[in-house]
Amino acid sequence: MILYKTLPVITCILFATNTLQSQESNYDAPVIIDSLHSLWRQNPERAIRYAQNILTDTENIDNKLESKIHHVLGKIFIDLDLPSISFLHFTESTYKSLAKEQPWNLIGIGNVYNKAGNFLQAKEKYYSAFEIFKKNKSLSGINGQAVALNCLSRTEKFLINYDNAVALSKEALDTRRSSLEYREFLKSMPGYKNSHLGSAISVAYQHGVLAGLYIDLEIYDMALEQLQASDSLIHLVLSNQLTDQENLLINAKQYLGNNHTKRMVVLYNLKNFVGAHVESKLAYKYIKENPIQLVRHYLDKIDLYMKQDSLYAGLEMIDEALKLCKLNGLEKHEIEFLEKKMNILKSNNLEKSALKVSNSLLEKKKNMSDDQSKMLLENLHYKTELDNNQLKLKKAKSRELIIFIISGSAMILLGLIIINYRNRRKTGIRETLIHKQKKQLAENELKTKEAELMQMSTFIVEKNELLNTINTDLKYHQNLLNNNADKKSLEPLRQKLKSEINEKADWAKFQKHLFSIHPNFIKTLNTEYPNLSTGEIKLCCYLKMNQTTKDIARWTGLSVRAVENKRYRLRKKLALKKETRLDVFIHGLDIQTV
Numbered sequence: 001m002i003l004y005k006t007l008p009v010i011t012c013i014l015f016a017t018n019t020l021q022s023q024e025s026n027y028d029a030p031v032i033i034d035s036l037h038s039l040w041r042q043n044p045e046r047a048i049r050y051a052q053n054i055l056t057d058t059e060n061i062d063n064k065l066e067s068k069i070h071h072v073l074g075k076i077f078i079d080l081d082l083p084s085i086s087f088l089h090f091t092e093s094t095y096k097s098l099a100k101e102q103p104w105n106l107i108g109i110g111n112v113y114n115k116a117g118n119f120l121q122a123k124e125k126y127y128s129a130f131e132i133f134k135k136n137k138s139l140s141g142i143n144g145q146a147v148a149l150n151c152l153s154r155t156e157k158f159l160i161n162y163d164n165a166v167a168l169s170k171e172a173l174d175t176r177r178s179s180l181e182y183r184e185f186l187k188s189m190p191g192y193k194n195s196h197l198g199s200a201i202s203v204a205y206q207h208g209v210l211a212g213l214y215i216d217l218e219i220y221d222m223a224l225e226q227l228q229a230s231d232s233l234i235h236l237v238l239s240n241q242l243t244d245q246e247n248l249l250i251n252a253k254q255y256l257g258n259n260h261t262k263r264m265v266v267l268y269n270l271k272n273f274v275g276a277h278v279e280s281k282l283a284y285k286y287i288k289e290n291p292i293q294l295v296r297h298y299l300d301k302i303d304l305y306m307k308q309d310s311l312y313a314g315l316e317m318i319d320e321a322l323k324l325c326k327l328n329g330l331e332k333h334e335i336e337f338l339e340k341k342m343n344i345l346k347s348n349n350l351e352k353s354a355l356k357v358s359n360s361l362l363e364k365k366k367n368m369s370d371d372q373s374k375m376l377l378e379n380l381h382y383k384t385e386l387d388n389n390q391l392k393l394k395k396a397k398s399r400e401l402i403i404f405i406i407s408g409s410a411m412i413l414l415g416l417i418i419i420n421y422r423n424r425r426k427t428g429i430r431e432t433l434i435h436k437q438k439k440q441l442a443e444n445e446l447k448t449k450e451a452e453l454m455q456m457s458t459f460i461v462e463k464n465e466l467l468n469t470i471n472t473d474l475k476y477h478q479n480l481l482n483n484n485a486d487k488k489s490l491e492p493l494r495q496k497l498k499s500e501i502n503e504k505a506d507w508a509k510f511q512k513h514l515f516s517i518h519p520n521f522i523k524t525l526n527t528e529y530p531n532l533s534t535g536e537i538k539l540c541c542y543l544k545m546n547q548t549t550k551d552i553a554r555w556t557g558l559s560v561r562a563v564e565n566k567r568y569r570l571r572k573k574l575a576l577k578k579e580t581r582l583d584v585f586i587h588g589l590d591i592q593t594v
Contacts, residue, residue, distance in 0.1 A: 029065045034247070036072045043329050044076050067096040074108045081332065083112045103129035103144055107151060119155050126151045142179045143202055146172040150209055162217055169213050173206045197237045197248060204233035205255050211262055220266045227259050227266075234259070254293060257286030261297045268304045276304050291328040295321055295337075302340060311348055315341065331368050338364060471497045518544060524589050529574060536570050539563075543586040 032054060039047035051069050054061060070093035077086035090108040097105070110125030126148050133144035149172035156165040176182065181196035182203055188195055207230035214223035234256045237248070260283035267276040280301050287293040298321040305314035318341045325334035338361040345354035471494055478490045521544055525537055532540070542552045553563045571582055 029068065032065065033068055033072065036069065040072070040076050040079075044080060045329060047076055048073065063096045063098060067093045067098075070096060071105060071108060074105075074112075078108075078111050078115055079332070081115070083115050086115075087112045101132045103132040103148070106132070107148060110151060114151070114155055114158070119159055123152060123155050126155070139179055139181050139199060142175055146175045146202070146206060149175065150206075153209075153213070157213070157216065166210075166213055166217070169206075169210045173203070173210055176203045176206050197240060197245070200233050200237050201248060201251055201255065204230040204237070205251075207233070208255055208259055208262065211259070215262060215265055215269075218269070220270060223262065223266055227263050230259050231256065253286045254290060257283045257290075257293060257297070260286065261300055264304065265300050268307045271307075273304070273308050280304065291324060291330065292333075295324055295330060295333045298324070299336070299340070302344075306344065311344070314344060318344075331364070331371065335361065335364055335368060467497050521589065528589070531573060532570075535566065536573065539566050539570055540586055543583050546583070 036047050036051055039050055051073050055066060055069055070089045074086045074089035074093060077083070077089060087109060090105045090112065093108075094102045094105045106125045106129040110122040110129070113119070113122035113125065130145055130148035130152075133141045133148060135141070136144065149168050153165045153168035153172065156162075156168060176199070179199055181199035185196045185200050207226045211223045211226035211230065214220070214226060234252050237252050238256075260279045264276045264279035264283060267273070267279060280297070283297050284294070287297060298317055302314045302317050302321075305311075305317060318337050321337050322334055325331070325337065338357055342354050342357040342361060345351075345357060474490060474494055474497070478494070481490075522537060522541070525532060525540055538556075539552065542556075549560055549563050549567070552558075553560045556563070558566075567582060574582075574585065576582065576585055
């Protein structure tokens with residue numbers, strides 16, 4: 001019963017302990033994810049190495065953080081044009097996540113399909129993610145819906161379904177503007193510190209996305225309108241003190257710089273080159289710390305120079321951009337600039353220079369292909385190492401669990417032994433107490449019966465003494481009578497008194513009472529010492545009852561000397577040695593008492 005009650009408790013404690021240990025992490029998850037995103041913007045390869053180093057430390061990372069890191073790695077590898085590796089990381093992120101539904105991983109997998117040109121499969125993943133985000137009414141759910149809609153819009157643009165693309169982008173804008181946080185932001189009084197600045201930034205970003213789509217469709221007035229709306233929100237956010245919100249400040253400046261770049265594109269397409277250059281300078285002010293955003297800006301600024309027929313300015317811009325790419329390890333963008341430079345040279349009949357750039361381009365593509373192959377092999381090697389580490393960790397945890405179970409079982413067994421020992425000890429103490437009580441009761445009962453026996457013996461002796469005295473007195477008075485008839489009339493009385501003084505009857509009563517105390521004592525005496533007389537057996541009985549010589553003399557009506565003589569004769573009949581005490585020997589003849 002104790003085992004059944006104790007075992008479930010111990011098992012639950014062990015399981016909870018093991019689970020807590022397995023979920024402990026020595027890393028600060030938000031800091032790691034922020035660092036990964038920051039490294040991603042600066043140097044994707046460093047971000048990959050940093051993430052892999054953390055993932056390899058399987059003992060100190062929990063499943064939740066591991067899932068987030070795999071998700072970021074998936075996004076990085078999409079940018080590096082390695083969709084197969086990206087797909088593996090998104091799948092691993094889904095596997096490691098504790099959540100039942102993974103809409104962000106669905107979007108990541110959709111992006112992989114989109115990159116590979118599988119637009120229908122991409123749309124399927126985006127729609128699945130959108131439906132999951134719709135169940136979440138919080139700001140994160142609303143932002144998730146907008147992201148899914150933007151991804152669908154981008155896919156429709158690839159499929160040249162521009163009307164659908166615009167409609168989905170507008171729906172994304174309406175979705176972001178419908179959030180409770182954004183409505184509260186709009187209610188903030190001018191001049192006061194606004195609340196929910198993040199929701200305002202997300203709406204500003206969406207205006208910029210819609211503006212970019214209008215630029216692609218060459219609807220420039222609508223694009224400028226969306227850019228103005230985005231700028232207004234961003235400037236309102238920047239008017240607040242954002243010293244304690246670094247990420248929000250970075251995003252605000254990045255979106256504002258992108259807006260100036262888009263406005264530059266609109267203006268140079270409208271032949272307003274002066275305004276375009278002004279917007280270019282404003283854009284550079286906000287994105288100069290972000291290499292990726294800066295090279296994207298250079299791509300559009302090169303088109304500005306080419307629109308102005310400034311060939312050499314455009315080529316100088318390309319060379320500057322190539323230096324920036326080399327400095328930050330942006331090989332993908334470096335190839336893009338080389339292709340742009342080769343096309344510009346060809347279009348201007350500079351074949352020799354174009355050929356030189358073409359050779360550099362081929363070599364760069366080969367190097368990039370080799371780097372991608374190397375990265376693929378490294379990733380496979382890393383994946384193998386990670387799987388081995390996780391297998392070792394799993395075995396270690398299994399051994400740890402076995403040790404926990406064995407330790408728990410040992411604790412239970414020890415507890416049972418201690419409890420059993422205590423119970424046995426208590427039972428022994430209780431039984432000893434009961435035995436003492438029973439022994440005390442038996443001793444008390446024996447003393448009571450012995451006292452009763454002695455009272456009966458005393459009563460018999462006193463009765464016989466009284467009857468003998470009466471009989472003697474009666475005989476004396478009978479002798480004083482002269483009339484024989486009178487003397488004969490007293491004779492029946494004397495005979496009756498003699499009949500009452502019946503030693504045999506008294507001895508039978510004494511034996512019967514003694515038998516109730518010492519059942520086999522007299523029988524043992526008669527069996528082992530058949531030559532003992534009745535008086536000697538009586539003496540043995542008195543000794544059995546721990547009576548002294550004086551007590552026996554008083555009970556029997558004899559003198560002390562007579563009793564001592566009887567004891568002496570009894571010793572001779574019992575053939576006792578001098579060193580053997582008579583009372584000790586008598587007590588040893590029969591130890592059974594009632």
